[in-house]
Amino acid sequence: MFRIINKTEKQPGDSATAAEPAEKGAAEDPFAVRQEMYTNLAAVTGLPWYWIAAIDQYERTLSKARPKARPLLGQHTGIYIEPERWAGAMNPDYEDTLPASIQWFRGIGRDGDGNGLAERNSDADLLYSLLHQITPYGVTDEDVPVGVWEYYQNSRAVQRVEQFASIYRHYGKLDLFMHAFPLPLGNSYSYRDTWGDRRGWGGRRIHEGTDIFAGHGTPVRSTCYGIVEIKGWNRYGGWRIGIRDLNNHYHYYAHLSGFDKNIAIGDIVEPAQVIGWVGSSGYGKPGTQGKFPPHLHYGIYSDRGLLEWAFDPYPSLKRWEQAERKRLRANR
Numbered sequence: 005m006f007r008i009i010n011k012t013e014k015q016p017g018d019s020a021t022a023a024e025p026a027e028k029g030a031a032e033d034p035f036a037v038r039q040e041m042y043t044n045l046a047a048v049t050g051l052p053w054y055w056i057a058a059i060d061q062y063e064r065t066l067s068k069a070r071p072k073a074r075p076l077l078g079q080h081t082g083i084y085i086e087p088e089r090w091a092g093a094m095n096p097d098y099e100d101t102l103p104a105s106i107q108w109f110r111g112i113g114r115d116g117d118g119n120g121l122a123e124r125n126s127d128a129d130l131l132y133s134l135l136h137q138i139t140p141y142g143v144t145d146e147d148v149p150v151g152v153w154e155y156y157q158n159s160r161a162v163q164r165v166e167q168f169a170s171i172y173r174h175y176g177k178l179d180l181f182m183h184a185f186p187l188p189l190g191n192s193y194s195y196r197d198t199w200g201d202r203r204g205w206g207g208r209r210i211h212e213g214t215d216i217f218a219g220h221g222t223p224v225r226s227t228c229y230g231i232v233e234i235k236g237w238n239r240y241g242g243w244r245i246g247i248r249d250l251n252n253h254y255h256y257y258a259h260l261s262g263f264d265k266n267i268a269i270g271d272i273v274e275p276a277q278v279i280g281w282v283g284s285s286g287y288g289k290p291g292t293q294g295k296f297p298p299h300l301h302y303g304i305y306s307d308r309g310l311l312e313w314a315f316d317p318y319p320s321l322k323r324w325e326q327a328e329r330k331r332l333r334a335n336r
Contacts, residue, residue: 035178037080045131050143057178058168059083059134059152062161065252069308078127083134085112090124090133112137145169164307167231167248174272180229180250183324184275186216186257186302187225187282189332193218199316212314213256213303214321220298222282224257226273227302227324235269241301242285242292247273254312258301259286261293 038057046053064082067074074084087098092109100106101121106113113122116132123129138151148169152162171180187193195216226247233254234246241258245267248254261283273279284298285291304320305312 034080039178041080041127041131045135049135049139051135051139051148052143052145052173054169054172055143055145055148055165056131056135057172058165059138060131061168061250062165062252063134065164065250065307069252069306077125078130081127081130083130085124085130085133087124090122160307164248164252167233168250170270171229171231171250171272175229182229182275183227183320183327184225185321185325185328186227186300187218188223189325189328191218191222193222195318195321197316197318199318213258213301214316214318215299215301216321217297217299218282220261220282220284222298222300223278224260224280224282224300226275226277226279227255228253229274230255230272232267232269232271232273232279235263235267237290238286239288239292240286242287243280243283244286245279247279252307254305254307256301256303256305258303259283259296259299261285261298 038060039053042053042056042060045051045056060082063084067076067082067084076082077084088095090111090113091098091100091106092111095106095109095111097105100109100111100113101123103113103115103120103122106122112133113124113129114133114136115122115129117126117128121129122133134155137155138148141147141151141154149162149166152165153159156162172178193216195214198213198215228247228249230247230249232245233248234244236244238244238258241256243260243262244256244258245260245263246254246256257280259282260280263280264278267273267279282298282300284294284296287295302317302321303314304317305314
């Protein structure tokens with residue numbers, strides 16, 4: 005058993021554990037609470053904190069995408085483990101909290117906070133139990149993906165966890181969810197909600213995004229902290245780039261006139277970082293230009309674990325635009 009311990013551990017009889025904030029200030033900052041949990045687990049398991057954070061965040065994104073199938077269990081962790089997997093498929097009591105009987109029935113539930121129970125609604129027990137399935141394969145950056153694969157049996161899960169771990173390792177913190185509007189606010193541009201409009205080229209298709217019209221060569225910026233997943237030519241989108249963020253959202257920027265030459269697949273980007281320029285590329289073979297006015301096609305896709313689905317980015321764009329204007333006014 006890995007016990008989660010913190011520097012201000014309570015004595016027997018006290019109620020707060022390492023998985024629960026001992027101070028009111030910590031409870032007010034969810035990122036601080038999570039960072040403490042990850043750091044404590046890293047100390048006792050040898051697994052770097054950014055891998056723990058990445059696994060927890062991947063689980064959190066799956067639960068947000070499928071809230072009915074994956075209801076929240078803990079207070080701070082995003083991990084979901086099915087009752088039968090927790091207690092053991094042959095266990096007659098899926099609510100079993102006794103570690104000995106759970107292990108007898110080959111369940112994965114474990115006691116992570118040292119209270120003698122394996123509780124499926126405990127942050128410490130959930131984190132420990134999942135990591136207990138992964139760490140036997142090793143705790144190095146080369147070994148962890150093997151353990152992730154064995155747990156999920158899904159190559160997409162391995163890719164996502166690796167991407168998230170890279171972002172967390174790069175920045176060394178968890179609070180990486182600020183957004184920026186994809187074009188600089190000082191430039192002239194216009195857009196409306198074009199979600200679901202009919203396409204004019206390439207057969208019967210609907211518009212899965214928002215078109216932002218601007219002058220040719222207007223800088224296009226990353227809207228998020230993320231990692232470059234795709235870059236190159238697409239006969240529909242022309243020169244396009246795709247960025248994956250920590251919400252497991254895929255941000256799609258199309259019809260570019262070109263890319264920032266320093267950006268490559270696998271690179272980490274941040275909000276407002278220039279990634280390319282507005283153009284009119286696409287609807288043909290590589291290099292096709294000028295079949296429509298210059299604009300940025302911006303789309304967002306959510307990963308549900310085994311498939312991705314597009315959703316209307318217009319509300320997000322309006323929200324990010326307003327938030328950025330507010331930040332700019334505050335900094336004047």
